[in-house]
Amino acid sequence: MSLTRRDFARNSAITGAGVALAGSVGALATAPQALASTDIDAESGADARGGVGYGPLIPDPDGILALPAGFKYRVITYSGRTKLESGEITPSNHDGTATFDGPRGTTLLVNNHELKGPRANWKYPVPLTEGLVYDPAASGGCTVVEVRPGGHVAEWVGIAGTSTNCAGGRTPWDTWLTCEETEDKAGTNGMTKDHGYVFEVDPIDHRANRVPKPLKFFGRYAHEAVVIDPRRGHAYLTEDAASPNGLLFRWTPPQGFEHGRGKLRTLADDAGALQAFKCFDSGGQFVDDLSRATKIGTVYGVDWVDVPDRDAKTVAVRKQFTAGQVTHARKLEGMWWGDGGAYIVSSFARAESPVQHDGQVWFYDPKRRTLTLKVLLGVNPDPSVDGAFDGPDNITVSPYGGLVIAEDGEGIQHLFGATDSGKTYPIARNELNIGTEDEPEYSEFTGVTFSCDGRTLFANIQTPGIMLAITGPWKRQKRG
Secondary structure: OOOOHHHHHHHHHHHHOOHHHOOOOOOOOOOOOOOOOOOEOOOOOOEOOOOOOOOOEEOOOOOOEEEEOOOEEEEEEEOOOOEOOOOOEOOOOEEEEEEEEOHHHOEEEEEEEOOOOEHHHOOOOOOOOOOOEOOOOEOEEEEEEEEOOOOOEEEEEEEEEEOOEOOEEEOOOOOEEEEEEOOOOOOOOOOOOOOOOEEEEOOOOHHHHOOOOOOHHHOOOEEEEEEEOOOOOOEEEEEOOOOOOEOEEEEEOOOOOOOOOOOHHHOOOOOOEEEEEEEEOOOOOEEOEHHHOOOOOOEEEEEEEEOOOOOOOOOOHHHOOOOOOOOEEOOEEEEEEEOOEEEEEEOOEOOOOOOOEOOEEEEEEOOOOEEEEEEEOOOOOOOOOOOOOOOEEEEEEOOOOOEEEEEOOOOOOEEEEEOOOOOEEEEEEEOOEOOOOOOOOEOOEEEEEEOOOOOOEEEEEOOOOEEEEEEOOOOOOOOO
């Protein structure tokens, strides 16, 4: 059923009123060329805008992670240094991660490894553990990390033989959906099976992960992230692609289906309905690309259009639509479910998009079927200078209010927070230089997620692949 112009006008009035001050996050910047600066006075260490954040970041003598005073970090896994329970080296290129309560007070984390192409291309691919392999030619997959109360860490393979495992998403029934950000088919890049699917990984029941099965009903494309609506059962999925730009998808389960552990594996490859989004403004005009929105609080109505061939047998899914059928967006990245809807990241837009920006965060309200622009980062003129943020990627809703965002931009890389009134503040800075002294390079942050009790913030430095646990005097963030 299409959303009528009258429905949208009513919903826009409800959703748009005071949007920059309501909800879990507000505006980081209010104009296309504006830059979101931190709310910390770097010279005095004072909270310059109403007590937001935790103070300036203190350089790390070990050269890994700068944190505010009172905070500390611990290395949980480190590719090339730590080992799995089986004796193999921890795989590299850490990406999307989620936490789960494990047995006897343990914390379990499922960690994606974004490794694309043949195994020979990587020094530390995901080991091909017997019974857990989808395609023996592929290098990616997931590991499960167990952190025990006493500090002991164990790690083992959750799934192997998948490719380019990127953001993924946690399910309401405590499993992990790992997403392949690739469209390689059998015979391409050395692969022996088609890739570009979603797989389910159970962090607790090892037996459930045997004989991996692609969840083909979610479609085959360059998957980034997925969230599940716990009330309605819909899945929302982002596509990180260009030429043309990617799409936001909704999967509707078949009539009578009830989610639960192992239930997705029972569905047929064509189960349910996969649809792509189509946005229009309050005047009823079609919106071709999300970069058109240049003002915080912009509200679009959303319709959903059926995908003709979800397995993309001959034509990529995003290319199966003609102009005017669906809305596109560049670098659709992380998602997180919270406040009754999905927070959705568009990391940046350049020449391939109508308008350039350095990051957007949208909120999709499934009840009102509206998409509201909550965060807008203008193009950063000098990413090598500390202060501004750009390129949001992985994202999580914070138990202390607002969002915590992993930066995947140019130059300096941060974890940063955004309050519900639009204030931003730094949480961490990557100080591990993987370049040279003359041309420094800092890998992106990924896998930002809190422990289930909210006391520990886990995050990854993607290259070489380091999982970190951050603790400190967390506090409820003021509105500012």
